[in-house]
Amino acid sequence: MLVSGNKSRPIYRGLEPDTFAKHNIIVTDGDGCAAVIEMAIAAGDAFSKRCTVLLCTKDLSDHERDESVRALGPATVWFFPTLETLLTRLDGMLRTARMGTRLYASGSEPLIGSTVKTALAHGIDHRSVSTEHRGSNKRRVQCVHCKGMTEDVTSTAVRCAHCGHTLLVHDQYSRRLAAYMGVRADAEVLGETPASIGVFQ
């Protein structure tokens, strides 16, 4: 049912440091942090000192969080309990940032997508954001019928969190919305919905 090979799906090329950047803003979560640590070690302390890491600690224990901070070395690390609070801070930082600031995102697809979406609003080209997908394959899905967003979707079909219709999750991705498309599963025959399969674990 999934239409694979859809060209709208983003390609995550892996984190790559810009050693000329004067300031680096890195958005990450528990799983993505490993990629950030690998980049920081490879690029060296001079690079790390110019980094501000915005860490979403939603799925992290206090111990795991403290371990991550230690591993990030001289970088400045800020914690956020949810992705929403993190994005509010990111938006504020980008509003006053100067050219020479580079942006990175590593972790789940919703985290990367939301970071790119925030960047676009500040005139940053989506290709200028260095990205790496780590951890869960969960998706953010927009219902094409009611336009409501359903977060952390790990299976298709899925119930829309807003209108309650059963949605098939497509591979068609919107950079503007940072979401995949969800279309009613029983549009042809009312009430006939396929079994839900956990394909985005």
Add this chain to the structure above:
Amino acid sequence: MTTHNSRLVHVAQVQQVAREIKRFELVSLDETPLPAFSAGAHVTVTMRDRDHVWRNPYSLMGSPLDAKRYEISVLRVPQSRGGSAYMHRNVGIGSVLEISAPVNQFPLSNVGRKHIMIAGGIGITPFLAMLAQIKQDKRNFELHYAVRSVFDGAYFDVLRAADLPNVHLYRSDRGERIALPGILASQPLGTHLYVCGPQKMMDWALQTARREGWPDESVHCERFSAQPSGKTANVKLARSGKAIYVGEHQSILGTFSSDGVDAPSLCGDGQLLHNDHTLSVNEKLTGERATTCATRLDGGSLTLDL
């Protein structure tokens, strides 16, 4: 890019605007409006002089809001292939020219928050169209224009007289230089840089931008200098079984048009000197694609899937 959409135009006005630069105003033959264009676009002018054919790209410098006329400025380059000299020598009011449809490989970014334009000499032309568009859209900008002297720099006096607050003019005969590192160091996020001028100036600007931590996607260049030559080579066309001889100064595409070959894209195994700014570094390395207009050969042979 292609010459399929070519049309004939009248030269309505010619004006000497600097020591070696003439401005040509082009109007359609039958009062119909010319195709709309966006700021930064160019047209390719085809010039025929007995057995010589030149195809030179020139930036449209007039306002994109005015479709009645196209304006181009032509610098006479002494050691060139001869197209600009032909324009200066043979083209006057009432001449008929063949031009391509406008193509834009140097557009203003739609997401950009601010636009910084760096011009050197004749490189000012696309920015004059951009200035008209930016003024209309009330966008944030800076223009830095460097000329050798007031006699060599086209529209220098016009810009000086206009006295716009964000236009900065530099004369290298007075030792004035664009302080690019300082300019790039203090720009708000979302600023885009546009550079058009001599090759050395563009290399310098690209390098400075990278050193200041600017992403490549925020830096735009327009290059119009003639392609360097290659070596003579034989090109085989696999599908049609044709064999074509390409001279040192010829483009593969140039030989196609005289041999009646229609060329979209291709596949090669020769030693390619790519010279283009369209293909990515990876595409160039694999040798699976090449632009037949810009690519030259380092001798040997090449097989194309045509």
